[in-house]
Amino acid sequence: MDEKYFPEKIEEKWQKSWAERGVFEVERDAERPHYYCLEMLPYPSGFLHMGHVRNYSIGDALSWYKRLQGFNVLHPIGWDSFGQPAEQAAIKRGVNPRAWTEDNINHMRGQLQRLGISYDWRREIAAHTPEYYRWDQWFFLKMYERGLIYRRMSPVNWCPKEQTVLSNEQSSGGVCWRCETPVVKKDLEQWFVRITDYAEQLLDDMKEIEQGWPERVLTMQRNWIGKSVGAYLDFCIKDTDKKVRVFTTRIDTIYGANAIVLAAEHPHLSELMKDSALKPDVDAFIAGVREARNRATEPGADEEKEGINTGLQAVNPFSGEVVPVWVGNYVLTEYGTGAVMSVPAHDERDFEFAQKYTLPVRQVIAPVTHDAEPSGFDPKLGVDQSIEMKEAFTDYGVLVNSGEWSGKLSDAAMKEMAGFAHEKGFGEMAVTYRLRDWGISRQRFWGAPIPMIHCPSCGIVPVPEKDLPVELPTHADFTATGQSPLETVPEFVNTNCPKCGAHARRDTDTMDTFVDSSWYYFRYCDPHNQDAPFDKEKVEYWAPVDQYIGGVEHAVMHLLYTRFWTKFMRDIGLISFSEPVKNLMTQGMVVAETFYREEGGAKTYFNPAEVDVVRDDKGRITSARLIKDGQAVVVGPFEKMSKSANNGVDPNEMISAYGADAVRMFILFAAPVENDLRWQExxxxxxxxxxxxxxxxxxxxxxxxxxxxxxxxxxxxxxxxxxxxxxxxxxxxxxxxxxxxxxxxxxxxxxxxxxxxxxxxxxxxxxxxxxxxxxxxxxxxxxxxxxxxxxxxxxxxxxxxxxxxxxxxxxxxxxxxxxxxxxxRKEELEIPVQINGKLRARIRATPDASEEHLRETALADEKVRAWTEGSQVVKVIVVPQRLVNIVVR
RNA sequence: GCCGAUGUAGCCCAACCAGGCAGAGGCGCUUGUCUUAGAAACAAGAGGUUGAGAGUUCGAAUCUCUCCAUCGGCACCA
CATH class of the missing domain: 1.10.730.10 (Isoleucyl-tRNA Synthetase; Domain 1)
Incomplete structure (x- = not known):
């Protein structure tokens, strides 16, 4: 040890020593308790950013702590090395995606080592290597065998900027998860994973992890899965033999139905309209809805409700009443049955719709009160209350105007009415989910090829397991046309059918990169296995993960997919547990001050390093100047470190200036891990x-x-x-x-x-x-x-x-x-004495002083006596080790 | 609009779960020691209506209710 602290020298010395001795390399060990500490694997963009530094500093602190407590700690790292940026680099600069990716990995590995994060580097994996992605393909085939993968033409989320399909999760809020471009709908034939088969388990198993996961992540997943319990009801269409099935959570309001509203893409619609004189009008309306939907809309913007009467009539199965059938733009094709019963009195959307088209509104639920008559309801009012009602009444209550069901409470009525419908054969209890199947086809090059072959005579044929991996070619045309680049590689596309041997074509889509990250941390347990994704015993020793650390942005993408993947792996016997992660910690973002100048509406941002800040005597920033020209710049808000806000800080520079230890120390000290961290040098x-x-x-x-x-x-x-x-x-x-x-x-x-x-x-x-x-x-x-x-x-x-x-x-x-x-324990305590709740004196006492002793000492205290003199002591409250409060009058 | 989180010194935060002296730690600021000076180091110090209001209590930053603000998620999901 030198007299002076030289961070760089010490850090190099110990990093070398750790590597030489392999101190972070671990194997199964029956003697010691084990601990699996995992951080979300990075995308190799080229440079570590402060968010990474925070993530890995957290994991490393925990890993060291557990090691010092005698645990056998698995702490691995790898690369989420398939994905968009590599391909964008290929398109823009003509570089090879593989070379670009591997250069980045090498650089970032060096940065991680310079930070001194204690990984077992022998277990490093990278998703873009055939040794890894062959198992993505293997899982795909296993899912296909079990009917969990299917191909379907459907409207999908399309990012116009990245020219590829996105899953529902990746286009949450109507924007692309990577570039925030508003997504549009596009009809494409796609591979889907039946994650919806696991919807109930994904919800139900949350009780296993409730203790260890942040409540908000579970809530987000629950919302995303969106379970809703209700009923299906069949409405016969008059003068036809067709029925339309609707889903409702409010069967108790059925007597208030004034219409049936179908989605524009309802499957029976064209059949039903076949002979109708209104067909051209309805078709035009449907075309309009489609067109609107294919336009990118402002996220969050509410579309005006529109509809058209089809002229068809449906029969209310409960009341026998005849109601019109409409088509409406606000009914979702993909949710429930694509058709709803419209009950304007008790549903806000239906109310709005009825107002617009002046449809009748009939109240059938009244608020419950303790009065004999339901309040807020006048039975003498006419059947149509579209004038009287100013808004929908959506609460539960008591049924009115509902034939024999009148007088029952919503709760009971819903159960009984569903039972009745089931008995009579026109409906049943039903559960629907908001969760949709996971679309995993991507029209991209830099991903795991989908191991399927299209044969003109045999149809779709899976690649036999023995032929895996289906390797990516080294080159393709990166034209960003929206077509899969693999289409341009004849030696990839052309193949023979595994079944009949005839000439056939390979599928040219690649898999969503969230497939790679759904199981990577199982691979860490057995990273070089040539015969299987991993050995069951090895995984069962280390997994489930004891502590997982990452950004909350993956709450409903990666973390939902990987929970699903785990359940699938359990179902094919690879593992025997259902939940992959016992404890999850979501870290906050690293944010920094922004500085900019505005000219002609365009903001030019300056890096904090280029700006000189002036503070007042309380430390508040009063102004800032650009060092280069000495002129003022605007001080903006704290924002996530990013290229666009030019407020990023390079970890390398920080390490050079302060040393890795100080950087890590600060990043853990500056804020609680789940808070945003304000970067202040x-x-x-x-x-x-x-x-x-x-x-x-x-x-x-x-x-x-x-x-x-x-x-x-x-x-x-x-x-x-x-x-x-x-x-x-x-x-x-x-x-x-x-x-x-x-x-x-x-x-x-x-x-x-x-x-x-x-x-x-x-x-x-x-x-x-x-x-x-x-x-x-x-x-x-x-x-x-x-x-x-x-x-x-x-x-x-x-x-x-x-x-x-x-x-x-x-x-x-x-x-x-x-x-x-x-x-x-402290040897002696100073205990405050209050008179009527106000601090008036202090006494000294040992921690084990009795209540009695404290009371006596306090009352005998000189200062206290000055306050109690001449008053009556009503009460003395003694809290041992903490305080004495004397109440006087 | 709905759901959730947060609000304490100029700033980051602790104390809140389980009520008991409003302050552990750091940044910044002021002063002093040291120094030719500065930096560093060391020492001392200032700084508060705990977002607002009400309730419970001997006593509320802490528990309850209402409101405000900020952040996040969801948002025609029938």
Whole structure:
């Protein structure tokens, strides 16, 4: 150990040492408890950004902590190396996607190593390698065998910018998940995965992970799956033998139905309209709806409700009443049955629709009150209440105007009416989901080819397992025309049918990259397996994942898909558990100040490094100037670090300036992990200052630590200062350990700073220290260094070595310190005394002082007596160790 | 619009779960020591209607209710 702290030198030294000794390389070990710590694998865009640094610093802190507690810790990393940017680079700059990707991986691997993240690098995987994606294809075939994969022509979400299909999850909110371009609908033949078969399990199994996942992620998944319980009802179409089935969650409102409304793409519609004189009008309307739908709409914009009467009539199965059949633009084809019964009195959308087309409104639910008559309802009102009702009444209540069902409460009526419908054969209880099947075809080159062959005589034939992987060709035409680039590669496309041997064509779509990430962390457990995606026993040893860490943006994409994939793997016997991740932690974004100038409506952003900030005496930014020209720039809000806001900070530069340990330390300290983190360079200075301070203590005391007694000297030999230090040490151990378990890294680090401050208060000098002093100092410094290891491993190793321990922290049987409860307790407390709730005095007492003693001491206190004199003490409240409150009158 | 989270010193945050002195830690600011000066280091200090209001309680940042603000998710899902 040098006298001065040189981060770069120390970090290189220990990174080399770790790699040489393979200290993070793990195998199954029956002797030790195991722990699987996982961070979301990065897309190899070329450069690590601060969000990555945060993600991996969190995982690394946890991994080190668990290792020091004696766990066998699996901490792997890999690359989500298929996907758009590589192909965009190919289109724009003509580079080879593979070469581009692999260069990026090499660079980013170097960055991760420079950060000193403790991965088992032997387990590194990359999705774009045939060794990996052959198993994507294998899973595809297994799903196909089980009927979980099918091909269908359907309207799909299309990103016009990326020229490819997106899944529903990837186009949530009507925009592309990558580029935020509004998506349009397009009719395409696509491969789908029947994730909807697992909808109920995906919901139900949430009870297994409720404890370990953030509530908001589960809520988001629940909303996305969108289970809804209701009923199907068949309406006969008059003068035909056809029926239209509707889905409703409010069967209790059926007597209020004034129409049936079909989606424009309802399957029976053309058949029903075949002989109608209104057919041309209806067809024109349908065409209009389609056209509107294929336009990209402003996300969130509400479309005006429109409809057209088909002239058809339907019969209400409950009342026998005849109601018109409409087609409406607001009815979704893909949800429920693509048809609804319109009950304007009790549904906002139907109400709006009825208002627009002046359809009758009939109230059939009245609010429940304790009065004899339902309130808010006048039975004398006419059948049509479109004038009286100002808005739909959507609450549950009591049925009115509903024939024999009148008087029943909604709740009971819904059950009984569904039962009745079932009995009479015109309906049944039903459950529908908002979740749709997962469209996985992508019209892209840089992905795993779909292992299917189109044969003119045999139809669609799966590639035999023995022929996997279907390898990507090295080149294709990257023209971004919306057609799969693989179409342009004859040697890829042309093949022979595995069944009949005739000339056939390969499928030219590739798989959604979310397929790759659905099972990658199982592969880490057995990364080089040639015969299977992984060995069951190896996976069952490590998995499920104990702690998963990543961004909340994957709450409903990756995290839903991977839960589904896990259940499928269970169903084909690969594993025996249902939920892949026991504990999930979602980290906040890294945000930074933005600076810009606006000219002609266009903002030009400047990097914080180019800007000089002026603050007032309270530290608030008052103005900012561009260093280059000295002229003012606008100070913008904090935003996620990005290219477009030009507020990114390069981790490499930070590491060069402050060292990896200080960067990691700051990023964990600056905010709770789930909060957004405001990047402020001054904060790293603080982290570096702290590390230097600790390092200086270690340097000064290293010999005293080495020569300190191994066994605690007699209690009586400790000075007051040494006792105080020991108290702080053990209190810090308690706090750091407790907070680490909860992933509260910021408070852990604060506790370490306190311990270091306490050490600074320790009056003894290394030269003059007694045995007891040296013991207390060693205890404090060794605990401090060990507890610092998860956050700043390099400097900790260096100091640990400085204390005379050979071979690295993980070499021996070094363990996380354990707090002595007795020592962690304070010897004497200062207890506030309140008079009528206001602080008036303080008394001193030991922690175990009895209530009685505290009461007496407080009442006898001079200051207290001044307040109680001449008044009557009504009550004395004593909270042991905390406070005495005297109520006087 | 619906659901959820958050709101504490100039800033990041702790204390909230389980009511008890409003402050652990860091940044920034002020002053001092040191220094030719600055930086660093060390020492000291200032800074508050805990978003607003009401309720419960001897006592509320903490529990309950209402409102406001910010952020996130969903948004014709029948």
């Amino acid at each position: 001054a904060g790293i200075d603080g982290a570096l200052r702290f590390l230097r301070r600790v390092y200086t203590f270690a340097w000064r005391w290293r010999d005293a630590v080495k020569s300190a007694p191994q066994v605690a000297p007699d209690a009586s030999t400790f000075s007051a200062g040494a006792r105080a230090l020991r108290h702080e040490t053990h209190r810090a151990i308690e706090r750091v350990t407790r907070d680490l378990e909860a992933l509260h890294f910021n408070t852990c680090i604060a506790a370490l700073m306190e311990l270091s401050n306490a050490f600074g208060q320790f009056a003894a000098t290394p030269e003059s220290a007694s045995d007891a002093d040296r013991f207390a100092a060693r205890e404090a410094l060794e605990a401090l260094v060990l507890m610092l290891t998860p956050f700043a491993p390099h400097i900790s190793e260096e100091m640990w070595e400085g204390f005379g321990h050979e071979g690295g922290i993980l070499a021996g049987e070094v363990r996380w310190p354990v707090a002595d409860e007795e020592l962690a």
